[in-house]
Amino acid sequence: MPRAGLTPAVLAEEAARIADEEGFDRLSLAAVAKRVGVAVPSLYKHVRGVEGLRREVAVRCAREFGERLGRAAMGRSHDDALRAVATAYREYARTHPGRYAALQRAPSPQDEEASAAFYVGVEAMVSVMRGFGLPDSDAIDAIRALRSALHGFVELEARGGFGLPQSTEHSYRILVEALIRALRDWPRSAPEAGG
Amino acid sequence: MPRAGLTPAVLAEEAARIADEEGFDRLSLAAVAKRVGVAVPSLYKHVRGVEGLRREVAVRCAREFGERLGRAAMGRSHDDALRAVATAYREYARTHPGRYAALQRAPSPQDEEASAAFYVGVEAMVSVMRGFGLPDSDAIDAIRALRSALHGFVELEARGGFGLPQSTEHSYRILVEALIRALRDWPRSAPEAGG
DNA sequence: CGCTGAAGCTAATGGGATTAGCTTTAAAGC
DNA sequence: GCTTTAAAGCTAATCCCATTAGCTTCAGCG
Numbered sequence: 001m002p003r004a005g006l007t008p009a010v011l012a013e014e015a016a017r018i019a020d021e022e023g024f025d026r027l028s029l030a031a032v033a034k035r036v037g038v039a040v041p042s043l044y045k046h047v048r049g050v051e052g053l054r055r056e057v058a059v060r061c062a063r064e065f066g067e068r069l070g071r072a073a074m075g076r077s078h079d080d081a082l083r084a085v086a087t088a089y090r091e092y093a094r095t096h097p098g099r100y101a102a103l104q105r106a107p108s109p110q111d112e113e114a115s116a117a118f119y120v121g122v123e124a125m126v127s128v129m130r131g132f133g134l135p136d137s138d139a140i141d142a143i144r145a146l147r148s149a150l151h152g153f154v155e156l157e158a159r160g161g162f163g164l165p166q167s168t169e170h171s172y173r174i175l176v177e178a179l180i181r182a183l184r185d186w187p188r189s190a191p192e193a194g195g
Numbered sequence: 196m197p198r199a200g201l202t203p204a205v206l207a208e209e210a211a212r213i214a215d216e217e218g219f220d221r222l223s224l225a226a227v228a229k230r231v232g233v234a235v236p237s238l239y240k241h242v243r244g245v246e247g248l249r250r251e252v253a254v255r256c257a258r259e260f261g262e263r264l265g266r267a268a269m270g271r272s273h274d275d276a277l278r279a280v281a282t283a284y285r286e287y288a289r290t291h292p293g294r295y296a297a298l299q300r301a302p303s304p305q306d307e308e309a310s311a312a313f314y315v316g317v318e319a320m321v322s323v324m325r326g327f328g329l330p331d332s333d334a335i336d337a338i339r340a341l342r343s344a345l346h347g348f349v350e351l352e353a354r355g356g357f358g359l360p361q362s363t364e365h366s367y368r369i370l371v372e373a374l375i376r377a378l379r380d381w382p383r384s385a386p387e388a389g390g
Numbered sequence: 391c392g393c394t395g396a397a398g399c400t401a402a403t404g405g406g407a408t409t410a411g412c413t414t415t416a417a418a419g420c
Numbered sequence: 421g422c423t424t425t426a427a428a429g430c431t432a433a434t435c436c437c438a439t440t441a442g443c444t445t446c447a448g449c450g
Contacts, residue, residue: 003415003428030406041408042429050407106355115358122358140361141369144348147356148370149340152347160301161342163310163317166335170384174336175343177382187372189365198397198446225437236439237398245438 004038008046011036012056019057019098027098029053054102059117061099065092066120073128079180081128086150086176093154100154122147132183142186149179199233203241206231207251214252214293222293224248249297254312256294260287261315268323274375276323281345281371288349295349317342327378337381344374 014035019027029050033040047053072088073081093100107114122143129143153175155161157168209230214222224245228235242248267283268276288295302309317338324338348370350356352363 006428028406029408038428039430040406041410041431044408045428104350104354106358109358137361138369140359141366144351144357144363144366145344145370145373148347148351149344150347151351151356152343152345153339155299155350156339156343156346159299162339163301163304164335166332168339171336171339174333174382174384175340178340178377181380181382182373182377185376187369187376189369201397223437224439233397234399235437236400236441239439240397 004036004042006036006038006042006046008056009060011043011046011053012060015053015057016061016096016099016102019102020096021098024098024101027054027057054105055107055111055114057099057102058105058107059114061096061102062114062117063120065099065103066117066122066124068092069121069124070127073124077131081131082146082180082183083176085124085128086172086179089150090154090157090172093158097158100158129183132186134183134186138186138189141189142183145182146179149175199231199237201231201233201237201241203251204255206238206241206248207255210248210252211256211291211294211297214297215291216293219293219296222249222252249300250302250306250309252294252297253300253302254309256291256297257309257312258315260294260298261312261317261319263287264316264319265322268319272326276326277341277375277378278371280319280323281367281374284345285349285352285367288353292353295353324378327381329378329381333381333384336384337378340377341374344370 011032015027015032018031018035022031027050029040029043032053033043043053047056068088068091069085072084076084103118107118109115125143125146126139129139129146132139132142134142153172157172162168162171206227210222210227213226213230217226222245224235224238227248228238238248242251263283263286264280267279271279298313302313304310320338320341321334324334324341327334327337329337348367352367357363357366
């Protein structure tokens with residue numbers, strides 16, 4: 001039994017591949033062990049059980065995803081930046097459905113590494129939104145709306161939630177254009193009492 | 196062993212309760228069997244394994260959810276109808292997180308009963324959208340946008356995806372208002388080749 | 391009052407996760 | 421170069437869940 005050169009990173013990478021190929025719900029220690037040619041309990045030397053493996057995948061993919069969004073926004077602003085980010089967002093979810101699914105478990109606030117990783121993507125959207133010049137309190141709502149729209153669309157699309165044969169490609173473009181228009185005439189916050 | 200009076204409906208109801216209380220991912224035949232006071236294999240007389248149970252839950256909840264949306268829209272139109280449906284949508288997802296999660300697996304098109312059940316909710320949104328008088332091809336995009344926005348928001352909210360302490364209640368209201376404005380000035384479809 | 395089918399049961403199998411504790415390897419130190 | 425040692429691997433055992441097979445009992449009907 002020669003050393004297999006495993007690290008949390010190697011396992012997470014293999015796990016991400018499994019998630020993309022077979023679905024995030026089919027990700028298991030058994031599947032990873034088989035792929036890397038090792039007995040299941042050996043994995044415990046590198047990750048803290050399935051839960052630890054899932055977290056590892058989530059953290060790495062969050063960074064990967066966030067970087068892509070950031071790169072898409074780079075050198076663009078306003079509408080163009082938003083369109084590019086939206087495209088990159090959907091592209092990632094479509095080409096990496098398992099990884100995208102892995103991102104859907106929010107990290108505990110205590111887990112600073114994971115929280116930071118997840119924030120990379122949010123930050124990209126925050127920075128795009130800054131270009132629209134909304135006051136801070138409105139910007140929070142706008143970012144939430146943006147995230148909701150993009151996430152909702154790609155998830156419904158991935159799950160086969162859009163039954164009709166009409167192009168989802170097209171619908172997504174329209175969604176993004178509608179968003180851009182909405183941001184130009186963003187609803188004013190009613191003065192609010194509290195948190 | 197007196198008869199327990201089980202039916203698929205009884206099991207699905209209990210399963211829905213478990214899903215809401217402990218999370219849809221913790222739903223198991225073992226949990227249901229314990230709750231209804233029966234041995235696990237006995238459940239097979241009523242449902243086709245876990246997968247069958249999940250489907251049963253999904254079908255019932257899809258109807259329940261759809262009816263609530265429909266009732267919310269009833270007697271209202273345009274903006275008011277959309278606001279009411281949006282409120283009912285989020286309310287359901289918040290009070291029944293497990294049931295809402297159960298709805299996220301689209302039924303196979305062959306499964307007509309399930310497809311019909313799922314369409315009840317979509318139909319409510321379709322009918323609301325009709326009030327906005329969009330041409331049919333645009334309406335499809337608009338409905339997809341509406342569904343994306345609502346689903347995305349409630350899911351991100353449920354998963355703790357909105358980190359900041361600012362009121363999600365408020366953000367949701369703004370999202371809905373933005374949506375209403377977007378529908379008044381809906382992006383024209385570029386002429387499209389296909390698909 | 392017995393028949394029969396459905397509804398329950400137990401037993402057995404298989405898969406995944408996890409823990410405990412043993413063995414081997416690779417690398418650091420002498 | 422040899423020894424030591426900690427990490428990396430292994431096997432064995434346990435637990436939980438799902439599923440199948442096949443037996444038993446109950447309820448209703450002739």
